[in-house]
Amino acid sequence: MKKFLIVILVLGLLVGCSTNESLENTNSGGAGTEEEVTNESSENTSNTQENIEEEIKEDISVKSTITFPSKDGLLITADTYIIDETSDFMVLFHQAEMSRGEYIDTALRFNELGYNVMAVDQRSGLTVNDVLNETAKRAKEEGYPISWADAGMDIQASIEYVRDEFKCNSMYILGSSYSASLVLSIAPEYKTILKGVICFSPSDKVKWNEKSVKEILKDSNLPIFMTSKKREIVFVEDLFQHVTSDIKVHYKPETSGRHGSIALWDSVKDSHQYWEALIAFLEDTKN
Numbered sequence: 001m002k003k004f005l006i007v008i009l010v011l012g013l014l015v016g017c018s019t020n021e022s023l024e025n026t027n028s029g030g031a032g033t034e035e036e037v038t039n040e041s042s043e044n045t046s047n048t049q050e051n052i053e054e055e056i057k058e059d060i061s062v063k064s065t066i067t068f069p070s071k072d073g074l075l076i077t078a079d080t081y082i083i084d085e086t087s088d089f090m091v092l093f094h095q096a097e098m099s100r101g102e103y104i105d106t107a108l109r110f111n112e113l114g115y116n117v118m119a120v121d122q123r124s125g126l127t128v129n130d131v132l133n134e135t136a137k138r139a140k141e142e143g144y145p146i147s148w149a150d151a152g153m154d155i156q157a158s159i160e161y162v163r164d165e166f167k168c169n170s171m172y173i174l175g176s177s178y179s180a181s182l183v184l185s186i187a188p189e190y191k192t193i194l195k196g197v198i199c200f201s202p203s204d205k206v207k208w209n210e211k212s213v214k215e216i217l218k219d220s221n222l223p224i225f226m227t228s229k230k231r232e233i234v235f236v237e238d239l240f241q242h243v244t245s246d247i248k249v250h251y252k253p254e255t256s257g258r259h260g261s262i263a264l265w266d267s268v269k270d271s272h273q274y275w276e277a278l279i280a281f282l283e284d285t286k287n
Helices: 002-028 034-059 106-112 134-142 149-165 178-190 213-217 230-240 260-264 271-284
Strands: 062-069 075-082 089-093 116-120 171-176 194-200 224-227 248-251
Touching (some): 062 149, 075 149, 089 106, 089 149, 106 116, 116 149, 149 171, 149 178, 194 271, 213 230, 248 271, 260 271
Parallel strands (some): 089 116, 089 171, 171 194, 224 248
16 A cells, blocks of 8 residues: 555656646747747837838839930930929939939939939930930930930930929939039020039030030029039039029038949948038028
8 A cells, every 4th residue: 555655656746847847848948938039029020110111211202114205206214203293303314324223212312302303314324223224225226316415305305304294393403424514504494494403523525505514604593513522623613613603502522422423322431421512502492
C-alpha cells in the first residue's frame, strides 16, 4: 500500500513539472514576450504611418502624360501634375540631353507649394531618371529640326497649351541651361499671363529671332529669378545686369552648387539653399 502511494506521489510531481514547463514555453514562445509583442506592434504602427505619408505625397496631385502640337506640328509629350482647377501653373523645361524626367521630384515639391505643374519634353534632349524624351525621339524619326533654338517653338506651344487648355492666365516658366536662355527670350511675348521667369544656369549662347538674350532683357519688365552653380556666377551676372524689372533676384550659392535645375534635386546636398531663395522669390511675386 505504501509503495502504491509513493508511486502516486511521484507521478503527481512529474505531471506538475510538465504542466509548469508547458506554461513557461507558452509564455516565451509563439506569440513572443510582452516586450517583443510591444516592439512588433510599434514597428507595424511605424510602417503604417510611413505608408500613409507616402500615399498622401502621391495623392497630392493627379499625374498624367499628355501630348499636344508644337508651333510647327511636332507632337510634344509632357507630364502634368494637377492639384486643382484654380492654382497657378509652373511650366518646366529641361536642359540639354535630358527630358521631363528632370522634374519627377521637383514637380511634386511645387505641388506641395500650391502650384499645378507641367513638365515638358522639348525636341532637343535625351533621357534622365529613366524617362525618355519622347518629343526628341519623335522629332528625329519624323525629320523635324532639333536645335536649341528650334526648341523655342515647343516652349511657345507649351505656354499657349496651359493658357488655353487649363484656362490659366497666371503662370511661371522655368528653364534649365539652354532652355533657361530660351524662356528669358520668349517670356516678353506672354507678359500678360506670366507672373515670373525662373532661370537655372542661363547664358547668352542661344539667339531668338536673331536677337541675343541681353538685347531682349532690356525690353522685359517681368520678375526674374536667376541662379547657377558657383563657377557660373560670373556668366549669370553678365546677363543679370541687363534685367530691368523691379523684382529681380540673382541667387549666388556659397557652396559649389549644380548646373541647371538639378540644383533643386533632393540628392543635391545644398538644394535646400536654392529652394529657400526660390520660395522667397515666389512669395514676392505671389500677388
